[in-house]
Amino acid sequence: MTGSRVWLVTGASSGFGRAITEAAVAAGDTVVAAARRTDALAGLADAHPDRVEPLALDVTGPSADLTAAVDDVVARHGRLDVLVNNAGRTQVGALEETTDDELRALFDLHVMGPAFLTRAALPHFRAQGSGAVVQMSSVGGQVCVPGFGVYCATKFALEGLTETVAQECPHVRFLVVEPGAFRTELFRPGAAVMSTPMAAYEDTVGPTRAFVTGGDGTQPGDPAKAATAILTALAADDAPLRLPLGRDAVAGIRTRLAGLADDLERWEPLSVGTDVSAGGGGAPAPR
Template structure:
């Protein structure tokens, strides 16, 4: 197909950031292939823009399905200009409460799935000398706290993959953008959407506060997904696109505090750290 504007492939496009990004792309005259486990949630967008929106069923933990979807999209559309790896979920639980299965499942969703889809599309971007890969992380990709060790671990892994990738593909004209949102009014905290590990009484106070915040936070988050989508577009369109884009005042405050703490700790222990080098001859 010959398309005017950009062609976007957005995972988890049925709600939240994915839906907002898809809507913003369509409003700008671009074409969107939105993937979701339940494509009926995209029916209204497809109906409103049948020539520029397609919904495709995809579970990003299914590697073979990822390959098939990527090949099909490239065959029919000829290119993907912007890949948005957005599909994901919340998981709350103390480190000790989190099982191997829960941890592996989360890595499949937040790391291995996006990595496989990116690898499937990257050669075509590289050969064309253009493209953008947007990986939706979290401010938790740079820091963590009680109840979010597993979630933050997956986002940190995604961020480091993205940072190395950016260094590799920038010479080919490909942009990589890591998005680090705070609390936005999506369904991430919604009933049935957030996953909670089995509770251990030893962590009732420390992790309990995080569980309470997630369970009671739905609908009160300060972030506006539509504004987030607009900010992502502005960052991608900028001549000097940032590697990381924090979204929301809470994300900025948390990251500034974290960076200050890291710098203070590094300075406090700098002499000891430097003293581990071989003595100069």
């Protein structure tokens, strides 16, 4: 993907969204920078009045509103080249600690919003014969941590949906980004939703809660470097479907994959023995 492009970036006022917006503008592209509150984008828009267009948008709103927003971008700019589903937040709580409203709200933000926006973009990409969707997932889309169960569930869902849609729409480039801990505003005081703690989960969820509440500014990842990496991957002829970012993300995903491979190998005789034409097979001895 080369030349001047039109981007729609959600959650553009800070963190990864802001860094991606700045990187795209530096590359000569135009960005419709969407956020619930656009005041934080005023300086960037003033500095690049022809390249940055703030858009007030709540991705948890009705699907009709999200479709209208995408259609309006195309109507005003003539095309949409890259959709970045970045809006998100952190939520910490064991499943038993998490309320109905907290659970549903996070799925609305991390799954339903991106699904609606992606669905709205697909007809335009089909008409153009090209387009790209960047799904800002997380290392939590592959690696689970106590207290992040609902958060991880939303990212697992987003990744599964995207992997399927990528097979349905070969003319569209999909990039699932899986950052580890980066110095965004997800961990700033008051940014994360903290479910009311229960004493029963202090040993398992307590360390995660402490990390989120006290870890701001200690994360190893640089959002500006992440944005550069995302643009590099999008431009590559052999772009991956998934792009982990950060040493912690790479190490965590590698450990999980090794564990999955080990389970698959150890239990393969029992697994394949369930076929109708199976030739036997029983439970393997754990090694």
